[in-house]
Amino acid sequence: xxxxxxxxxxxxxxxxxxxxxxxxxxxxxxxxxxxxxxxxxxxxxxxxxxxxxxxxxxxxxxxxxxxxxxxxxxxxxxxxxxxxxxxxxxxxxxxxxxxxxxxxxxxxxxxxxxxxxxxxxxxxxxxxxxxxxxxxxxxxxxxxxxxxxxxxxxxxxxxxxxxxxxxxxxxxxxxxxxxxxxxxxxxxxxxxxxxxxxxxxxxxxxxxxxxxxxxxxxxxxxxxxxxxxxxxxxxxxxxxxxxxxxxxxxxxxxxxxxxxxxxxxxxxxxxxxxxxxxxxxxxxxxxxxxxxxxxxxxxxxxxxxxxxxxxxxxxxxxxxxx
Numbered sequence: 001x002x003x004x005x006x007x008x009x010x011x012x013x014x015x016x017x018x019x020x021x022x023x024x025x026x027x028x029x030x031x032x033x034x035x036x037x038x039x040x041x042x043x044x045x046x047x048x049x050x051x052x053x054x055x056x057x058x059x060x061x062x063x064x065x066x067x068x069x070x071x072x073x074x075x076x077x078x079x080x081x082x083x084x085x086x087x088x089x090x091x092x093x094x095x096x097x098x099x100x101x102x103x104x105x106x107x108x109x110x111x112x113x114x115x116x117x118x119x120x121x122x123x124x125x126x127x128x129x130x131x132x133x134x135x136x137x138x139x140x141x142x143x144x145x146x147x148x149x150x151x152x153x154x155x156x157x158x159x160x161x162x163x164x165x166x167x168x169x170x171x172x173x174x175x176x177x178x179x180x181x182x183x184x185x186x187x188x189x190x191x192x193x194x195x196x197x198x199x200x201x202x203x204x205x206x207x208x209x210x211x212x213x214x215x216x217x218x219x220x221x222x223x224x225x226x227x228x229x230x231x232x233x234x235x236x237x238x239x240x241x242x243x244x245x246x247x248x249x250x251x252x253x254x255x256x257x258x259x260x261x262x263x264x265x266x267x268x269x270x271x272x273x274x275x276x277x278x279x280x281x282x283x284x285x286x287x288x289x290x291x292x293x294x295x296x297x298x299x300x301x302x303x304x305x306x307x308x309x310x311x312x313x314x315x316x317x318x319x320x321x322x
Contacts, residue, residue, distance in 0.1 A: 003111050003118050008034060009049060009057060014108070016118045016147040023145070023152050026065070027122050030102035031143040034065035036152055038320045042182070045257050045318070047175035047279035062098050062173035063273070063281070068141075068156070070101040071303070072171025072285040073269060076206055080292035082167040082303070092134040098173065104129065106143060117148035138162030139306075151258075151319025159311040166306040167292060170314070171269075171285035174259065176248055178225050178278055184250055186278070192221025192247040193268060193282060194261075196237030199289075206290045207233060218270075221247060225280040230272045233289055236265055245316075246282045256321045262314040266300040284316070 004015040012028035020040035026032045036045045046065050049057035053064075061067050078096030079088040089096040106122035113119075124141040131137045139162070144155040160166050178186050195218040197211040215232055216223045219239055225248070238244050245260040265284035272280040288294065291302045306312055 001113050001118050003113060003120065009054060012105075014111070014120050016120065016145065016152075018118050018147045019149045021147055021149075021151060023147050025120065025122075025143075025145055027106045027108060027120075027143075029061060030068050030104060031106045031122050031124075032061060032065040032067045032102065033145075033152070033154065033318075036318055041255060041320065041322075043180045043255070043257070043320065044177050045180055045320070047177045061102055063175055063279070066154075066172050066174040067098070067102040069171035069173055069283070069285075070099040070141075071169035071291075072173075072283065072287065073097065073289040074206075076204075076290050076293050080167075082292055083165060083305070087135060087167070092130055094130055094134075100130065101141065102173075106141075109142075117146045119144070119146045121145075132162075136162060136164045137166045138164070139166060151317055153315065153317050155313070155315045157311055157313045158306060160306045160308050163308055165308070167303040168306045168312055169285070169287040169291055169303040170312070171265070171283055172316070173281055173283050175279045175281045176225075176257070176259075178248075178280060180248075180250065180255075180257065181253075184252060186226045187224070188250050188252040189225055190221060190249055190251060191218070191223050191225050191280070191282065192239075192249070193218035193223075193234070193270065194236055194239045194244050194246070195219055195268060196235035199233040199235070199267075201233060205231065205233075207288050207294065209294055209296060211235070221249065226272055226275045226278075229274040230270055230280070232270045234268045234270065236261075236263075236268055236284065238263070245284075254322060258317070258319055258321060260317040260319075262316060264312075264314050286314075 024035040074097040078090035110121040146153040199207040200210040269283040
């Protein structure tokens with residue numbers, strides 16, 4: 001077991017090691033879990049930037065690791081109205097596709113090793129950022145990571161420390177490497193996702209508000225992740241055993257990589273970059289795409305109104321099973 005402070009792609013990062021797992025958290029760039037590896041089974045579980053992909057990583061960090069999205073996905077025209085207050089991201093340099101928090105540095109607050117785990121805690125405070133300067137959103141974002149023999153536990157907490165309500169939508173652009181080892185092919189894998197129905201998308205990939213049957217049988221787990229292009233937005237509904245998340249199974253070896261997600265993530269975006277590369281993104285989201293610009297009455301599909309003095313929390317687990 002160990003905690004090492006390293007540079008990764010030129011950014012300050014922390015490498016955690018415990019038994020058969022290692023993880024690299026890029027805290028200088030959004031606390032992205034840029035690598036998660038099973039060192040016993042020789043598995044690289046997340047899509048990480050390889051040689052020649054440095055420029056793509058700088059331009060599109062959400063295509064690697066598990067990048068934090070605030071807000072998740074995109075907003076029509078980069079703007080929305082919330083409690084009578086207009087917000088325009090395009091006027092203030094905040095990308096309205098996936099936001100900026102995925103690129104901001106987080107400060108190390110705590111780290112320790114025990115016989116049971118290695119642990120790190122990071123914090124981002126918005127007071128010197130564009131979020132506060134332009135919108136008066138004063139918040140802390142806390143990340144905790146605990147690596148043990150059970151895998152990686154990720155905890156996230158947003159706390160509103162200001163006087164203004166914060167419209168909060170959160171997601172993770174988690175990119176899974178396919179194949180995960182040096183002996184398998186992409187055809188060896190299938191994915192299972194805790195999906196309900198699927199959101200119909202318009203020509204600009206915004207939800208129309210209509211729910212339609214799933215294009216793939218994600219709940220049964222027989223979907224090949226890279227056999228054909230996938231760009232689908234679905235509801236998240238627990239499987240029959242109560243499981244929320246996704247399972248990536250290597251049919252040849254029987255090894256399963258499990259991404260167990262918090263039930264606060266009510267939707268998914270499933271996207272494989274036109275099946276043109278070696279990864280698929282299965283993205284838990286606390287709302288639907290373009291949520292504040294829709295007329296949906298179900299609060300679980302919309303942004304959360306995070307009031308002063310209140311917090312929003314979520315936790316996810318990533319682990320391997322044979």
